[in-house]
Amino acid sequence: MALARSPTSLESGMKYKFETAALSKIKSDVIVVGVFQGEDLGNVIAGIDQSLANGSGNFAASIVEAASHESFQGKLSQVVSLPTYDNLACKKLVLVGLGNSKDFKPGVSRKIAANMARRFSNSTMTSLCFVGRFAQETEHEDSTKKRKKSQPAAKAALEKASASEKGSDREAETAHHLKALVEGWNLGRYSFEKYKSQKDEKKNKTELTLSFAGVKETKLASKACSVGDTIAAATNLARGLIAEPASYMTPTKLAEEAKRIAKEYDLSCKVLDAPQIEKLGMGAFLGVAKGADEPAKFIVLKYDAEKSKKTVAIIGKGITFDSGGLSLKPAAGMEHMKYDMSGAAAVLGAMQVVGDLKPNVSVLGLIAATENMPGNNALHPGDVLISMNGKTIEVNNTDAEGRLVLADALTYASRQNVDEMIDLATLTGAVVTALGRVAAGIMGSNQELVDKLIAAGKDAGENLWQLPLYDEYKDSLKSDIADLKNAGSRGEAASSSAAMFLKEFVDGKPWAHLDIAGPGWLDKDRDECNKGGTAFGVRTICQYILNYA
Template sequence: MECEVQSGELLTVASDLAVMLYAEDEALPPSVVELCEAGDATGRFKQQTLLYPRGVLPMRRLLLLGMGKRSSITADTVRQAAALAVQRAQELKVATYHIGYNGNLPLTPAVFGQAFAEGSELGAYRYTRYKSDREETPTPRAILQAGSDAEAAVVSARRGQVIARAATFARDLANGPGNEVTPAFLGQTALELGERLGLKVTVLDKPQLIEQGFGGILAVGQGSANEPRFIVMEYGTAGQGPTICLVGKGITFDTGGISIKPAERMDDMKMDMSGAAAVLGTMQAVAELQLPLHVVGIVCAAENMPSGTAYRPGDIVRTLSGKTIEVLNTDAEGRIVLADGLFYAQRYQPAAIVDLATLTGAIMVALGPHAIGLMGNNQELANRLIAAGEATAERVWQLPLWDEYRDAMKSDIADLKNTGGRYGGAITAAGFLAAFVGDYPWAHLDIAGTAWVDKPTRAYQSRGATGIGVRLLVELLQGYVEKSA
């Protein structure tokens, strides 16, 4: 959708729809109060009151949208309010609407402008690609009336729209069906992204994976007719800024393999490549924002299927690092493909490695749909991610990664085993991954509980893929830009 920022006051603009954001502890303008009955508009967060000024004010409709107490307003309050505004504009079928805040901004114009653009873009999103009767009506154009702060808000709104579009790109990928979004499809998508944005992209196919020894990815993918891919996207060059490696789990469909999953909800397993989708989306945003960093996006793509050629419980897999894995459960496949990707990232001698994966059901039990599980070997990197999570509302919660959890992944007959049992499963999975990152600062983000929602918990979400990780990673990377400036 289109988002613009203009100077001028909201109540002076003639439009089909004006949206006034207001706090419950700030007085509405007298001209608006006259249009309301007592108790109609309290300012409670997300409360909507639609008014028809009938010539008293220049707009046809005025939507009052509550923001809660002024002291509690955050960037995410604005994101959600902007999402509710665009959804109401879609419902009313207006081509353009104006939106503004009543009173003094409780946030800087830059923060407000970015949050407005993100919420508007994300709130307008619906995945309708395969609906033959979908309406082709255009998404409304949103215009932020920022008063005298317009100039400061323009740049940040543009930035917000770039980031939100990258997140919706990730949503599209994770919402896509497994018969279309295959490892080869992800590889082709990366190549097209590179051509469009000037990224250096390498896609390794099965013969190249065999030649170079990517035993983890090959093992997981060997049961499928859709052959695996290993994808590397590189923005910038070493020395341009700190090198940050982002590694995404790209299981384009996960049946569980020979250790097959129950039929119920298996259809959702098209989203098991949400970590890969987040990496692809982040690389798009990094290139469009032209961040002065060296960012390497790595995607480990395979389809986990049962067949006569599938890998089995009891198999021993030799990974790219040379370390061996005893397979106890073929449904613990994500960590096996990530083993190759994480080891590969070491060749860039990065300042940080961050992996994203829908890795464990255990993290869903522990944290539900509200937080990403964070584990790693470097507290400074963990603190950066925690701060980025608070800024973006893609919150992370740190769990311990003591030696006992790593020891739980040792095998009697190989270097490692791919499951450590029922208890502490999210952490033991991270303990497994820790064996492949060397001494480089590393953080693991388990997004299994947050990558997909059946019942949205925020106004800018819709059922299905959330695009989680894109806004978080861009905020993290921006922190490296500011530190190196």
């Protein structure tokens, strides 16, 4: 009999372990079993633990009957919760639909784990077990094993190599699912209750052990759990920064958070104040900051890999509150404009992961942080600013401030010997009109970089959709009195023209721009994404760095 192993603690405080006992013997408050659409549920249960289908009681048949009464068919995210009546060592058995087996990817595991976490967020349970359905052999593979003895030696050797490769592929796929499950669970448990006078003492306070049955404990599997936890913890950190009121989460507070991360994860950090920013010639950035009483900060975080393959710059828009300036926004919904520093929060979250996991890629994290306010010294429509790279900008809309602060940040990055640049910003309302709240717009000067980021986003569960950067969009940025206007023709390709403006400041470097205004804020919970500021982009950037490190 296999000895029980002690659970391993994760950064989030959650513990995990790999369960070796049969389903009927697993001691857990809740066991979650995934079922594909159209599967024979009785065969699924018997396949996991044959003892449940034996004897006069035939508990598997009872499960099938109960599920049938609930019209459970294994459709994606369909859930049935069943008591076990002491037939299992666990208290509750939950069947969850995995949908079509052909569409079963780690993203499904992430969503299921997040929804399970919310389902049990007010529970006092201390343990939950996921039964892995992603590493099982197919009938074809099983029959191949049985034929091996009658095959010639050379052919058997080829079959053995093929089986080894399939085993390796299966182990890697299992690891992807484990990472997604841990991510999803931690993302689904997130809540921000700092300012509530009456907090839910039960919610997510109980120490939890998450276990995985039907999965072998390997270095790859353990690492996958750890990485998933690290990325989820950083995403939740960024969510917390976005959730804070603007009166608290000022540019100064963002800088303090950057310093804390740098100290804890052995990164270098410097914070430039207004005189230093002015000395660098960042006239576009300081132009936005003029109307605010809160002092502007330019934050520079750096991770230097020992054997660096390249240096990636990630740049975040850090407008800690956007009133629109003198081009004042409507009052309705303005309270949400604290989320205009979501790009900055994503950079801080990503840098925490980089500092923790220490990839073979050097990463430069930059944040241009200020408020956009209509103060006594505020930027006027019609003013002309001189940017860091010397280009002059006529400001025809003070509410198009994000591109102004990013312009100088991109110029700064381009002069730091980086190999590629990625900026994240809640830049335009137009991208919300175009793509809604389910995808960010991506544009850039280098198609290979754009493609890799889209692929990383797909792996991470964050959708990116490429929008065009036609040269003609630059025509709308022509100014009669300066090199550029900061805003193009109203109502015409606003997201693309904003990106075209940014392109003027990348100095020919491979560059990609993520306009995260849509999925960066949700009005209700959706799978692993929370209501409010979602910290969109943390997972994509981390996955990109890990994929190509």
